[in-house]
Structures are given as structure tokens and as C-alpha cells.
Amino acid sequence: MSAAQTEPGDENGRYHRQSLISWWEQDRLAAARVLVVGAGALGNELVKNLALAGVGTVVVADMDTIENSNLSRCVFFRSSDEGRMKAEVVCEAAAGLNPDVEFIPVVGDIRHAIGLGSFTGFDLVLGGLDNREARLHTNQACWKAGIPWVDGAIEGLMGVVRVFTPPDSACYECTMSERDHELLAARRTCALLTREEMLDGKVPTTGTSASVVAGMQVQEAIKLLHQDRLPTSMAGKGFVVNGMTHDSYIVDYPRQDACMSHDTYALSQAEVVPRDETFRELLERGAAAHGLPLADVTIDLEHDVIVAFTCPVHGRGDDEPVLLTKATVGSALCPVCSAERALDVRHSVSSVDADLLNLSAADLGLPPADALTARSLSGRVHFMLDDPHPWQIVDAQLVEEEAR
Numbered sequence: 001m002s003a004a005q006t007e008p009g010d011e012n013g014r015y016h017r018q019s020l021i022s023w024w025e026q027d028r029l030a031a032a033r034v035l036v037v038g039a040g041a042l043g044n045e046l047v048k049n050l051a052l053a054g055v056g057t058v059v060v061a062d063m064d065t066i067e068n069s070n071l072s073r074c075v076f077f078r079s080s081d082e083g084r085m086k087a088e089v090v091c092e093a094a095a096g097l098n099p100d101v102e103f104i105p106v107v108g109d110i111r112h113a114i115g116l117g118s119f120t121g122f123d124l125v126l127g128g129l130d131n132r133e134a135r136l137h138t139n140q141a142c143w144k145a146g147i148p149w150v151d152g153a154i155e156g157l158m159g160v161v162r163v164f165t166p167p168d169s170a171c172y173e174c175t176m177s178e179r180d181h182e183l184l185a186a187r188r189t190c191a192l193l194t195r196e197e198m199l200d201g202k203v204p205t206t207g208t209s210a211s212v213v214a215g216m217q218v219q220e221a222i223k224l225l226h227q228d229r230l231p232t233s234m235a236g237k238g239f240v241v242n243g244m245t246h247d248s249y250i251v252d253y254p255r256q257d258a259c260m261s262h263d264t265y266a267l268s269q270a271e272v273v274p275r276d277e278t279f280r281e282l283l284e285r286g287a288a289a290h291g292l293p294l295a296d297v298t299i300d301l302e303h304d305v306i307v308a309f310t311c312p313v314h315g316r317g318d319d320e321p322v323l324l325t326k327a328t329v330g331s332a333l334c335p336v337c338s339a340e341r342a343l344d345v346r347h348s349v350s351s352v353d354a355d356l357l358n359l360s361a362a363d364l365g366l367p368p369a370d371a372l373t374a375r376s377l378s379g380r381v382h383f384m385l386d387d388p389h390p391w392q393i394v395d396a397q398l399v400e401e402e403a404r
């Protein structure tokens, strides 16, 4: 921590003016760990505001490279950065803005790049996303891990900021319209989506809309970090702004009882297990935790895994298991005859799955710090995989585990 942060009375201190706000505690910001999902137009503005405010740790996740068409909306990108990973460039450039902040890039698809257990290491999550699938994943991960998240969306001069606080507020899925659900259901009938198909399409956006919305998002993030000191809350609400007319209003989203995204896991109590432990051993662990025979326990995974590809002519291929979100359309084709192969997709493992019992979570490609759930008729017990990411967002329990 810099001297500027420890001496609030210093009128020349970097954070002096914001520290004059009665409820503001700069130390809270300095201690906060925030995940920014998406490093595009919104993501650049989110990171810029977090950096200036002095949020201690900012992790930026994005799977894309920089294109020329990004340059009009992204303060951290230069034309010489074309072709480089967005997450890495944002983190490098933001470090120059404020040396007090630690920036950590995660290059990958949010749907599998960050294990669910790692979400518990964040104080909150900010969404700078452009598609429904990534929003739904982020929403469900935040609910399971019990982490508030602030979503931002822009189209033209329209913007919306939504604040979701598990377990009690409305969630992102609660805000989805019937049309959203129809589009999503239509998409889910196709197992393998190309990157192009996953995106909702290129929407018209401007850097100014991104500034407005991301500014509001970070303001909400700072308020969430001080929620116990504030009289108001935006939980379960949206702020909609029309940049053309400057009409703006608050939407109070009703919490939908039938919503499928309200599952919460008690991950802080989860036992940390080796990522290379076999599913037979995991089932034994689950059976012991439940006090039941092995056959009465099922291990639920957080991901769909393709365990076999079968050609109608050439039979089962010798492919390694792969997460459904990592598989490409091309990988589903037979390497001999190019016929479309049948996918054997699993979401759980029980004692009848003889083909998987000697494999481990690592063999299936499940990410470090991912969660596994041992389910029986008597309830659920959660496990967290060890071997956390090198960027060391670790739960207190993982640190204890390593110290033993």
C-alpha cells in the first residue's frame, strides 16, 4: 500500500478528494479484489475507473484479440496492439495509470477459464459482455459463489446497468424476456457453437456510451463495497439511460420463483480435493461424507464434458475428453470420412459410469479450483479442486490447505 493510501489527511495524496466523501473508505477499495469479465469497450472503461479509484486487485478475463475496429472505443488499445490479447494489453496499460493496483489478465473463455471456486476470491464481479451465454454463465457462477455482480450493456446511445446481489435479489436470468429465453433455447438445441454463432452479433456502440455505462457500473461497485454505510441499494434494480433524449429510469426487477439460476453452494465449507484424484476416489469421498453406499452417490460436474466422439461408419475415435465449451465444430467431424460424429456428453459421474471411474477431473479438462458436488437423496456436499491458477485467487481455505 502506498503512502498516499495510509495518510488520508494528506491534501496532495492521490486519493484525497474521493476520501473527503463521508462514507468513503479508501482502505476498502485498496483491499478489494474485482473481476472484470470482458475487455472490450465496456471492459476498458471499467478497468480505467477501477484503476483511478485505487481498487487493490483487478483481474481481467477475455478470450479475444485486438482488432482495428476496437480502437475507437478502447482507451488502452493502440494500433500497434492489433492481434494481441485484449486482457493482457488492458492490464499492461492500466498498470501505468496506477502503480498501487495489481492487474492480472486471464486469457480465456469465462465459461471455463476461471474455476467456480476462484469466484469466491472476489469481492464483486463487473460484466463488460456482449452476449447472453457469457452473462448467464457469469450470473450462475456469481450466485453459486455468493458474489454480487454488476452487469452493463450498451447499444447505440442506449445503456443499462443492473445490480445483482445473491442470494436474495432478482438475478440476470430473472430479467430475461420470453424472447430472450426462446433465443437461448433455440441455441441450446445445437451442442457445438462456433464463436460467431455464440455472439449475438455486432451491435452498434460508441465509446461515449461505454464511458457512461461503465462509469455507473464502477460507481455501483464502489457503493457495494460500502453497502453497510449507505442508506440505499440498487440490488435487483436496473438503471436505463437513453443518451439521445437523456430520459432515464429505474427498473425494479421482480425475482422469478421459477428461475433456474438461484442455486447457491456453501463453497467456503467445501473440502479441497486433488484435481488428479479419480472419480472412483471422489465417489468414495462423497459416500463417506453422506454416510451412504457408493452406489447412492452421484458426482455432479460444473461443465458438460464430451467423453467420446462416435462416427456412424468408423466407430469411436481415440479423442481425449474435452469440455463442450472448448470443442470446435470441426472436432465433431470424423477425421477419416468427415461425417458428423455422435457426441457422448456427460454432466455427472456415478458408480455405473465404468468408463470414467479411473479418470480424474484433470483428465476431463475441468479447470483448477472448479467445484464438484456429491449428490445423494439426503443432500449435497461440495468439493473444490486444488491446483489454483498461477494468478493465485485463492480462498482462505486453499491457503490453509497449502500450509499444512
Ligand SMILES: [Zn+2]
Residues within 6 Å of the ligand: 170, 171, 172, 173, 174, 175, 256, 259, 260, 261, 262
Ligand atoms: Zn433469477
Ligand SMILES: [Zn+2]
Residues within 6 Å of the ligand: 311, 312, 313, 314, 315, 334, 335, 336, 337, 338, 339
Ligand atoms: Zn468416419
